[in-house]
Amino acid sequence: MINVINRCFTDIYFQLHPVQNDAISHQSVRILQLVHKKKYIMIRDIAEYLLISHNTASEHVKKLVSSGWLYKERSEEDQRKVYLHLTQSGLSVLKKNTELDEEKLQNALNKLSDEEKMQIVRAFQLLSEVSK
Amino acid sequence: MINVINRCFTDIYFQLHPVQNDAISHQSVRILQLVHKKKYIMIRDIAEYLLISHNTASEHVKKLVSSGWLYKERSEEDQRKVYLHLTQSGLSVLKKNTELDEEKLQNALNKLSDEEKMQIVRAFQLLSEVSK
DNA sequence: ACGATTATATCGCATTATACGATATAACGA
DNA sequence: TCGTTATATCGTATAATGCGATATAATCGT
Numbered sequence: 646m647i648n649v650i651n652r653c654f655t656d657i658y659f660q661l662h663p664v665q666n667d668a669i670s671h672q673s674v675r676i677l678q679l680v681h682k683k684k685y686i687m688i689r690d691i692a693e694y695l696l697i698s699h700n701t702a703s704e705h706v707k708k709l710v711s712s713g714w715l716y717k718e719r720s721e722e723d724q725r726k727v728y729l730h731l732t733q734s735g736l737s738v739l740k741k742n743t744e745l746d747e748e749k750l751q752n753a754l755n756k757l758s759d760e761e762k763m764q765i766v767r768a769f770q771l772l773s774e775v776s777k
Numbered sequence: 778m779i780n781v782i783n784r785c786f787t788d789i790y791f792q793l794h795p796v797q798n799d800a801i802s803h804q805s806v807r808i809l810q811l812v813h814k815k816k817y818i819m820i821r822d823i824a825e826y827l828l829i830s831h832n833t834a835s836e837h838v839k840k841l842v843s844s845g846w847l848y849k850e851r852s853e854e855d856q857r858k859v860y861l862h863l864t865q866s867g868l869s870v871l872k873k874n875t876e877l878d879e880e881k882l883q884n885a886l887n888k889l890s891d892e893e894k895m896q897i898v899r900a901f902q903l904l905s906e907v908s909k
Numbered sequence: 910a911c912g913a914t915t916a917t918a919t920c921g922c923a924t925t926a927t928a929c930g931a932t933a934t935a936a937c938g939a
Numbered sequence: 940t941c942g943t944t945a946t947a948t949c950g951t952a953t954a955a956t957g958c959g960a961t962a963t964a965a966t967c968g969t
Contacts (some may be wrong), residue, residue, distance in 0.1 A: 646898055647883060651876040653901035656785075658875075659814050660908035670926055670955095671803040682791050703947055709928095725936045725945045743790075744783040748941060749908075751779060756907040764933050765874035766778055768900030775888040776792040776881075802926095802955060820917060833957050835918055840955095857916045857965045 661753065663746040669738060676705055677714060677739040680729045687726055714738055793885065795878040801870060808837055809846060809871040812861045819858055846870055 672695065679694055680686055692702035706729065709715040714735030720726035731739065754762050804827065805849055811826055824834035838861065841847040846867030852858035863871065886894050 646886070646894065649881050649898055650882065650901050651872075651879075653905035654789075654877060655810075655875050656814070656905045657901070657908050659810065660905075668925095672927070676802060677789075680790065682788070697927080698929055699946075700930085700948080703945095704925095704928085705945080707806065723937070723945085726849040727946065733966085740783075743787050747779050747783075750782065753907040754778070757903065761903060762778065764896065765900045765904050766781055768897045769782050769789070770891060771889065772885065772897050773788045775787035776789050800954095804956070821915085829956085830958055831917075832919080832959085835916095836957085837955095839918080855916090855966070859917065 653671075658745070661745040661749040663741050663749075665737060665741055667741060669742060672705055673709060673714075674739070674742045676702075676709060676732065677735055678743060680715060680731055681736070681739055685728050685729060687773075709735070790877070793877040793881045795873050795881075797873055799870060799873060801874060804837055805841060805844075805846075806871070808834075809863065809867055809873045810843060810875060812847060812863055813868070813871055817860050821861060823861075841867070889903075 665724065675693055675695060679691055683690070684743055688702050688706055689699055691706065692699040697705075704741060706715060706717075714731055715729050718728045718730060720728060754765070757765070807827060808823055811823055815822070820834050820838055821831055823838065824831040827834065838847060838849075842849060846864055847861050848864055850860045850862060852860060884895070889897070
């Protein structure tokens with residue numbers, strides 16, 4: 646069962662992911678992903694998740710800010726802390742690099758009945774829920 | 778509906794993907810992926826898919842062969858052609874970099890009933906099928 | 910037969926990505 | 940005040956990425 650899900654999962658991503666011409670590095674995508682999924686994330690958290698030193702994480706973030714994909718917010722309570730957030734542009738880049746292509750996904754879904762579409766949505770919601 | 782599926786899809790991958798300490802580059806993963814999903818793939822095909830020049834693709838493949846993740850097979854009919862295949866080691870590296878972690882996925886599924894598990898498997902098979 | 914094409918490979922070179930140690934600054938905590 | 944925490948910057952090193960130029964061998968078209 647695990648293997649079937651994994652084969653389908655990778656097949657779906659392989660077939661439906663957007664064609665990306667964007668020049669974006671692997672670590673940049675991982676950082677945008679972290680910022681998107683985690684609330685109140687800081688530089689040191691990114692270093693921890695990515696298993697890199699804090700200064701390297703700081704350099705990465707600097708680049709992402711200057712690219713216009715992230716912005717910083719100083720904490721009110723503790724002025725040392727810097728919370729990171731995605732810009733609209735950053736969200737758009739992240740989507741192109743982690744989500745399924747909307748048009749390709751729509752084309753795939755159109756081959757199914759309404760009942761089948763709903764089954765797929767429910768299944769994704771279910772697995773997403775128990776993954777947390 | 779598209780947005781719900783995409784949010785769930787990225788959540789599932791974010792929560793369940795393996796923690797990877799392997800030192801492997803982005804392009805290397807993409808090439809292993811291509812070789813895995815496509816039959817009789819050649820250097821020039823990889824260049825085409827990855828939108829890079831054939832000589833760069835050749836260099837990448839050389840590195841992957843020397844890492845023991847790919848091996849080459851000369852075509853019988855046309856001796857110019859070199860088909861690429863994954864080694865066992867290459868397949869293992871690819872899985873760690875694209876699939877969901879077996880243990881994490883199992884833990885998530887264990888929170889569900891047998892009926893719900895089957896619904897998820899059917900939904901993934903369904904979407905995988907219409908994605909081709 | 911032979912020039913054109915195809916597929917791969919290699920070399921030289923340039924740029925970007927990735928990372929860390931050392932060091933600095935500012936803010937917080939006891 | 941002194942130690943700790945969070946971020947930032949500089950210098951430096953190595954790996955990753957990529958392309959043009961060039962080479963070799965096989966195949967194709969006429």
